[in-house]
Amino acid sequence: MLASAVIGHRGLASLAPENTLASIRMAHRYGIRWVELDASLLGDGCVVLCHDDSWDRCSNHSGLLCHSTAADLQFIDAGSWFSEQFRHEPIPTLSQALTLLSELDMGLNLELKAQTGIEYCLVIKQILPIIKTYWRSGFPILISSFDHELLHQYRQADSHQLLGTLYETIDNDWLNTQKQLRAASLHCDWNLLNPTQANDIVAVGYDLLVYTCNQQSDAKTLWNMGVHSIISDTPHLLAQR
Numbered sequence: 516m517l518a519s520a521v522i523g524h525r526g527l528a529s530l531a532p533e534n535t536l537a538s539i540r541m542a543h544r545y546g547i548r549w550v551e552l553d554a555s556l557l558g559d560g561c562v563v564l565c566h567d568d569s570w571d572r573c574s575n576h577s578g579l580l581c582h583s584t585a586a587d588l589q590f591i592d593a594g595s596w597f598s599e600q601f602r603h604e605p606i607p608t609l610s611q612a613l614t615l616l617s618e619l620d621m622g623l624n625l626e627l628k629a630q631t632g633i634e635y636c637l638v639i640k641q642i643l644p645i646i647k648t649y650w651r652s653g654f655p656i657l658i659s660s661f662d663h664e665l666l667h668q669y670r671q672a673d674s675h676q677l678l679g680t681l682y683e684t685i686d687n688d689w690l691n692t693q694k695q696l697r698a699a700s701l702h703c704d705w706n707l708l709n710p711t712q713a714n715d716i717v718a719v720g721y722d723l724l725v726y727t728c729n730q731q732s733d734a735k736t737l738w739n740m741g742v743h744s745i746i747s748d749t750p751h752l753l754a755q756r
């Protein structure tokens with residue numbers, strides 16, 4: 516099994532603002548050993564943690580990330596939208612997040628977001644050296660993306676990186692995609708996974724991860740189906756398998 520049975524979605528997103536250092540610290544405080552985080556690029560190539568391609572939902576700022584640069588980060592509050600307690604929580608750069616995770620000795624599922632106006636080659640050119648420089652945890656990084664072309668290009672740039680394919684509904688070509696990418700895992704929406712698919716994926720040796728399951732009763736069913744890891748907003752409430 517690559518990752519822990521429970522993975523904190525965007526850190527610990529039910530107790531702290533998603534994709535922030537506070538969210539990573541919160542996960543660690545609750546004994547969560549792995550987190551899933553979303554990586555996006557700014558217009559100058561700076562890699563930050565952010566799920567959306569605009570600032571609007573999760574900060575006091577607005578507009579597209581591709582229209583911002585690293586210099587703008589000092590003015591962005593990524594915490595007060597969540598609660599007053601987190602006011603002034605910054606948008607973390609990927610290097611800051613990897614440094615913290617390495618200090619806390621945690622594992623990471625890093626989801627690469629495909630963004631309008633940002634080329635795949637720039638994403639890879641920027642992210643690869645950050646991982647090489649800042650990742651010091653005893654646990655690995657597992658990179659995933661809904662954009663399988665982005666993963667193909669990542670594989671060409673790094674033949675060793677652990678890669679996972681992300682799906683909403685798993686398509687009929689999933690096994691070919693796994694082989695072509697030399698992927699280690701397959702990640703899908705837990706609501707759309709059926710027991711036959713789960714069985715087939717696990718039978719050929721891939722790790723099966725699902726998102727975003729927040730109920731203990733559902734988690735139990737998924738583990739019984741052979742799912743290895745559950746990505747959850749409430750990882751602290753799901754008993755270990």
Ligand code: G3P
Pocket residue numbers: 524551553566626659681702726727746
């Ligand atoms: O990586 C699992 C999950 O985070 C994918 O969906 O939209 O929450 O990033 P989303």
Ligand code: MG
Pocket residue numbers: 551552553626
């Ligand atoms: Mg994600």
